[in-house]
Amino acid sequence: MTRFLEDRTNDKEVVVLPRILMSVSPSVRPRLLSLLLLSCCLSGCAAMIADVHLYYQQMAVNYKEAEEKAKVDIVTLERKSAVLLQAGETHKYNKAQKEIGKIKNWQDYCARQHERFAQAAQKTAGPADSKKNADQETQPASH
Numbered sequence: 001m002t003r004f005l006e007d008r009t010n011d012k013e014v015v016v017l018p019r020i021l022m023s024v025s026p027s028v029r030p031r032l033l034s035l036l037l038l039s040c041c042l043s044g045c046a047a048m049i050a051d052v053h054l055y056y057q058q059m060a061v062n063y064k065e066a067e068e069k070a071k072v073d074i075v076t077l078e079r080k081s082a083v084l085l086q087a088g089e090t091h092k093y094n095k096a097q098k099e100i101g102k103i104k105n106w107q108d109y110c111a112r113q114h115e116r117f118a119q120a121a122q123k124t125a126g127p128a129d130s131k132k133n134a135d136q137e138t139q140p141a142s143h
Contacts, residue, residue: 049124056121063114070107074100 081096 053121053124056117056124060114060117060121063110063117067107067110067114070103070110073103074107077103 077096077100081093081100084090084093084096
C-alpha cells in the first residue's frame, strides 16, 4: 500500500517511473533507455527518408511536365515563325527563333533535372516502395 502511494503525485511536471522499470535492476535501465531512444531515432529517420523520397518523386514529375510544356511551346513557335517567314517579317521571325532557342535550352534543362530527380527518388526508395513497384510491374495492366 505504501508503494502505491509513493507512485502518485499531484505535481504534473514530475515524472514517476512505472513499477515495471522500478523492478528492473539498475544495470539494465541504461540499456532499455538507449534501446528506446534508438527506436525513436530510427523511426524519425525512416519518416524523413520517406518525405525526401516523396519530394524527389514530385520534383521529377514537375520537371517532366515542364519538359512536355516546352515541347508544345516549341511546336507552336515554330509554326508561328514559319508564318512570319512567309509573310516576310524577318525581324519578328528572328525574335521567334531566339525564343525557340531559349525554350529548347529550358527543355534540355528540364530533361536533365527530371532524370536527376528520378534517380534520386529511386535511391531513396525504401524496401516497401521497391516491393510495391515490383508487384505493379508483374501484374498486367487492366484497361
